[in-house]
Each structure stands twice: as structure tokens, then as C-alpha cells.
Amino acid sequence: MRHSLVLTQLLAAVFLACSGGQTGQPAPASGGGPTNTAGTASSGTGGDTPVAEGGSGGTTAGTNSGGSAGESAAGTGGTSGGSAGSGGSAGGATELDVPRPSMGCGLQPTIAPGEYAQSQLAERSIWVRLPDNYDPARAYPLIFVWKGCGGAGSLSIFHMEEVAGSDAIIVHGDTAAGMDCYDTADGAAFVDLPFFDEFLAHLNANYCVDQAHVYSAGFSSGAWLSFFLGCQRADVLRGIGTIAGGFKPSFFLEQPQCAGKTAAFMISDLSDTNNPFHDLDSDGDSVEIGLNQWLTNNGCSETVWSETAGTATDPDPSVCREYAGCGDFPVKLCLTAEEGHSDQTTISVPGFWSFFSQFSK
16 A cells, blocks of 8 residues: 655654564575476465564674586676765666676576476575566576565565566575574574575576676565675675565674675565564664665765655655665665555565666666
8 A cells, every 4th residue: 555654653653662583593404406396386375474583683604505507696797886976866777787698598498487486496495487488598687585484385475576577587485494584583694695695596507697687575584684685795686675674783794894785675664563664672673774774885975864865756755765876776765654564565566676677778
């Protein structure tokens, strides 16, 4: 739903309390190539159980597990270069966005286009959906979609394919064995980082991916993971989209800052008590902290969020704002009311796709 936000609504919602963070971490998933037991996965309903994912997080960095044969996950181009402080609030395609076809271009796929094919990689389920009329000679944008807690073993209900149509490859990755959320909570070993690297390497090697346009989007636990990946894998992610997730200092992995600049679109609801916008419990993590991190990280001229800052933008100008001076790495926020801890797919799904697709030439 679309909502008009007035100042009184914003102020009234600030006092809402935050629930506690997830606990417990399993051993990291082992590596290994995909088993290629491809099949069609039905659309699951899991992945949106409202489980809080706050906390201070751990500091142990995952290492790149190598993965399947083919191209390295980290490209030399992408998003880490360029000037971010050149003024103006709009992003758009730049010299950063010249397509960079992966090694999988020219290969005939072993899965049918237009439907999700499920297989195994690094002891996890992965789902890959090639667009209808997939052309192995065309380099496609790639969107990682990460589910919320409670959806282990099933697809996310966050259906980016409904808006991306024939213009992107959409993939989903399961949580690690024994986990119901991605590994971003207090004391995390961040086992999802090597999994992401291996997953991306597998996709680059087997499908025609535009490595200049790789994105991460997620709800709740998947939003926390997208924030973390945006910080640690800015060299391969052109942008992230998050809803009902936050950022914490442990995502720096004991480095002074994130690894580079990444465009970011955040959605948060002021009545969400699982993952609140404000850091109400003063534990150092929230959506607001993530927003301020990206405003600073991307060199925006607006470096601290405020209720009046930003320029009204689609998908709902009454709730969505884009911040000035971010140059090639725009930062955008939709701050809603009375939606609680929900994925708000009427705003998030088309909004994320519109945000991502602006970078394609």
C-alpha cells in the first residue's frame, strides 16, 4: 500500500520498541560444486516469518571458497571506481555501466528458461530462473534474492521475476544447513560470504551474466545479508535493495570502512518492531544506521538522514526520497507507516527493479 507520511506519524512511531536478535550459529557450510540435479521449484510461501535479526554481530570474516570452475566472483570493473560527489540526486547509466559479459556467454543452458530450476551448491539449495526467450549471447543483469527467516528449503516469496520479465536472471539461495536465517546475527561467522562468492562464480561460468550489473535484494534476514554483501562485495554489486533489515558495525569485518561504493535503496516501516528504523535499543544496528552509512560511504552531499532531507521520488513520492550529491551511487529511502514487519511488495518489488534498471544502458 501507499501511504502519505506526515511529520506527526513519523514522530509518533519513534518510541516503538525493538525485539531481540537471533541467536546461535551453526558450523559453516562446506564447499563443492553444484550437483546439477536441476528441477522446477514451485513458488514457496516460506521466508517471511517475522524473526528479529538485530544484535551486535561477530567479526570473523568468511573466506572465498573458490567454487565451481570459471570466472572469479570479483571483477576488476564494476562499482568501486568513479566519483560519487559530483552533485545531483539521480543515478543512471554511466561509464561504470558498460556491460561486461561473463565467461558463460555463448554456452547453451542446461535448464529451461522461464521457470525456476533447483539444484545444489555448497550443500545448499539454489534456484536459478533464466528469462523467457533467454539468449546465451546477451549479457543479462543478475539479481540475487534473499528470503526472510523461516523459509529454509523454499523459494522466497519475493518475486522479482514478475517485474524483471525477460530482462534479468533471477536467483535465490537457501540458508546454511541447520539455519533458519542468514548468518548475520551476533557472533556471526558470516558463512554466507563464501557461499555468495561461489554462487556468483557458478553463475558467471554457466550463464550469460552482465558482471557490471549484479544486484542483491532481500527482506528481513535477506535484507541484513544484502546490507552485509553491499559492504563487503561492492566490487561486484552495482546496487542493493533492502526491506525490513539493518546494518551493524560488525559488517565492516574489522576494516575501517566498506570495500567500496554501492547504490542502495532501503525500505523501512516506522511500526516495524522486529527491525526498527531507529536504533531504539542503542545496540548499534538499525535501518537508520545503514542509511547514514551509505550516505557517507557513497560521498553524498547529504551525509546524515533527516525527515526533511531528500527529493521525493517514485514509486510513491509521498514516502520515497532520494538523497543529493551521491553521483553514480544513488541512495534512496522509502519510509512507510502502519505496515509493520512486512515485505511491502507493492512498493519494494517494482521499486527495486526500477532502481536497478536505471543503471543499464
